[in-house]
Amino acid sequence: MTAHKEGDPTTLNRLYGRSQGKPLRAYQQQLVEEFLPSIAVPAEGLVTAERLFGFDCPLHFEIGFGAGEHMAYRADLLPDHGFIGAEPFLNGVAQALNHVKEGNLGNVRIHHGDALEVLARIPDGALTMLYLLHPDPWPKARHAKRRMMNDGPVKLIADKLKPGGEFRFGTDHPVYLRHALMVMRRFTDEFEWTVEGPKSWQVRPSGWPETRYEHKARNTYGHEVWYFRFRRRG
Ligand SMILES: C[S@@+](CC[C@H](N)C(=O)[O-])C[C@H]1O[C@@H](n2cnc3c(N)ncnc32)[C@H](O)[C@@H]1O
Numbered sequence: 001m002t003a004h005k006e007g008d009p010t011t012l013n014r015l016y017g018r019s020q021g022k023p024l025r026a027y028q029q030q031l032v033e034e035f036l037p038s039i040a041v042p043a044e045g046l047v048t049a050e051r052l053f054g055f056d057c058p059l060h061f062e063i064g065f066g067a068g069e070h071m072a073y074r075a076d077l078l079p080d081h082g083f084i085g086a087e088p089f090l091n092g093v094a095q096a097l098n099h100v101k102e103g104n105l106g107n108v109r110i111h112h113g114d115a116l117e118v119l120a121r122i123p124d125g126a127l128t129m130l131y132l133l134h135p136d137p138w139p140k141a142r143h144a145k146r147r148m149m150n151d152g153p154v155k156l157i158a159d160k161l162k163p164g165g166e167f168r169f170g171t172d173h174p175v176y177l178r179h180a181l182m183v184m185r186r187f188t189d190e191f192e193w194t195v196e197g198p199k200s201w202q203v204r205p206s207g208w209p210e211t212r213y214e215h216k217a218r219n220t221y222g223h224e225v226w227y228f229r230f231r232r233r234g
Pocket of ligand 1: 009015016017018063064065066067086087088089092113114115116132133134135136211212213214
């Protein structure tokens with residue numbers, strides 16, 4: 001188990017990992033240049049449902065949406081709720097824009113960049129749900145500070161969720177799993193683990209679709225996947 005060390009993504013204040021992969025196809029480039037500005041989270045100031053959507057509604061936030069399939073699925077399922085997704089990987093943003101456009105999802109706003117920067121601008125207690133699915137594992141102990149599941153980000157998540165709100169976390173990485181549970185043990189005043197037995201973490205909860213990343217983890221690499229739901233205490 002990785003020992004707790006000082007520092008985490010809120011204090012490192014820089015992004016690690018890929019920001020771009022293959023060159024974008026012409027249509028993807030067009031989505032980024034023309035469609036993204038119309039649904040981008042404002043670069044500065046408070047991030048509220050009223051400001052993003054023009055009216056108050058339950059707010060959901062996804063950290064690192066990858067290609068955006070989960071976010072698009074949830075937004076389609078809950079058309080009266082507002083969704084904010086943040087992702088620094090441009091190719092993922094382009095794919096998410098495609099999902100939003102194809103699904104005609106008027107309830108999604110996207111930030112191309114660091115999720116924590118936007119999360120910090122959301123008023124405390126404003127979020128109904130927050131999703132952190134398969135965060136980059138940074139499995140080496142010396143990189144543990146880079147893991148999103150660390151004291152700073154979890155404190156921020158706790159601050160932003162309303163009482164009764166839900167923090168969903170999933171991983172297929174055993175090192176990350178142990179690390180995450182160790183971190184969450186320091187937040188038992190803030191979060192109650194919604195668990196009834198092994199099935200709670202071994203079986204995908206309803207309304208939690210499989211992303212391509214997760215499909216590959218299971219079917220190509222033969223990984224187990226673990227699911228966690230934490231309820232924000234009042
Ligand atoms: C392993 S991928 C998983 C993607 C997606 N959640 C899924 O399950 O398919 C982790 C993602 O987190 C993103 N990420 C890393 N640091 C981030 C940050 N500070 N803010 C938002 N996303 C971040 C990466 O760019 C990457 O797309």
